[in-house]
Amino acid sequence: VKSKAKKSIKSAHPVSHAAVLGAGIMGGGIAYQSASKGTPIVMKDINESALALGLSEAAKLLTAQVERGRSSPQKMAQVLNAITPALDYSAVKPVDIVVEAVVENPKVKSMVLAEVEQVVTDNAVIASNTSTISINLLANSLKKPERFCGMHFFNPVHKMPLVEIIRGRDTSDSTIATVVAYASKMGKTPIVVNDCPGFFVNRVLFPYFAGFNGLIADGADFATIDKVMEKQFGWPMGPAYLLDVVGMDTGHHAQAVMAQGFPERMTPSEHDALQLMFAQNRLGQKNGQGFYRYT
Numbered sequence: 670v671k672s673k674a675k676k677s678i679k680s681a682h683p684v685s686h687a688a689v690l691g692a693g694i695m696g697g698g699i700a701y702q703s704a705s706k707g708t709p710i711v712m713k714d715i716n717e718s719a720l721a722l723g724l725s726e727a728a729k730l731l732t733a734q735v736e737r738g739r740s741s742p743q744k745m746a747q748v749l750n751a752i753t754p755a756l757d758y759s760a761v762k763p764v765d766i767v768v769e770a771v772v773e774n775p776k777v778k779s780m781v782l783a784e785v786e787q788v789v790t791d792n793a794v795i796a797s798n799t800s801t802i803s804i805n806l807l808a809n810s811l812k813k814p815e816r817f818c819g820m821h822f823f824n825p826v827h828k829m830p831l832v833e834i835i836r837g838r839d840t841s842d843s844t845i846a847t848v849v850a851y852a853s854k855m856g857k858t859p860i861v862v863n864d865c866p867g868f869f870v871n872r873v874l875f876p877y878f879a880g881f882n883g884l885i886a887d888g889a890d891f892a893t894i895d896k897v898m899e900k901q902f903g904w905p906m907g908p909a910y911l912l913d914v915v916g917m918d919t920g921h922h923a924q925a926v927m928a929q930g931f932p933e934r935m936t937p938s939e940h941d942a943l944q945l946m947f948a949q950n951r952l953g954q955k956n957g958q959g960f961y962r963y964t
């Protein structure tokens with residue numbers, strides 16, 4: 670194992686310049702994190718206002734750091750300068766790695782991945798931040814699937830240490846090594862997993878949500894479950910609050926992927942709390958009402 674690890678570290682391509690496609694919640698966070706940790710990054714979107722929002726979110730985080738005395742105005746300017754907003758691919762051409770973080774739609778992602786592969790150099794690595802779409806499926810859109818893998822960050826990117834790096838059927842060792850090295854440089858903790866429904870985190874999380882949903886269906890009270898998990902069990906938040914943070918729409922979509930992958934274990938019942946909340950448009954924090962109210 671040791672010699673294999675050494676070999677794969679050796680085969681990592683140096684990443685001195687990156688690009689992220691999509692300047693939304695995740696793309697903006699990835700750009701901020703990369704630039705803060707010393708890798709300049711091009712942030713490309715199709716929407717000018719998304720780029721402006723991505724940059725202003727980065728500026729907000731940096732301002733908070735300056736106010737707390739953890740950074741200086743000079744460092745803040747340096748980090749902001751290291752994020753290049755772009756509406757076309759010209760600035761993406763020379764980068765060593767591209768992280769795709771556009772909307773969670775297989776057709777859009779496949780189109781964007783095929784587009785960017787035509788632009789970058791032969792050595793560039795391409796990764797997708799998809800939460801649920803099969804890496805093998807997305808790899809079909811590429812001419813060189815060996816240069817492609819998943820790179821799944823968690824929200825908020827600047828706070829969450831874990832990054833799942835997902836190896837597809839054709840992903841090469843050097844692609845994995847390059848993405849592992851880039852994630853580490855970003856100050857994250859990478860774990861490498863094989864492609865499967867739910868990757869690692871959702872395979873752990875959704876059985877937990879299924880346990881929670883089962884307790885609710887049996888008459889338990891969600892706020893009590895949260896209280897026990899938070900106060901007595903010591904987790905940062907309980908399952909109901911976590912679902913409100915994730916969003917019932919995102920949760921519903923991931924639950925469907927899990928049910929398709931593991932129908933015997935993960936098919937939700939008709940009393941499933943997540944399904945019922947989704948059907949009532951109680952999406953969680955994003956629309957002000959989920960298990961809890963936020964208005």
Ligand code: NAD
Nearest residue numbers: 691692693694695714715716719770771772773799800824
């Ligand atoms: P979002 O809707 O906030 O942002 C998506 C961005 O992609 C938008 O700014 C949109 O303009 C842009 N976009 C759409 N088509 C594009 C194209 N052709 N080229 C460039 N940009 C394009 O979405 P998000 O929440 O940031 O999610 C992005 C990805 O990250 C999804 O795959 C999602 O599953 C994944 N993800 C999300 C979370 C989360 O908690 N939000 C967590 C982990 C992973």
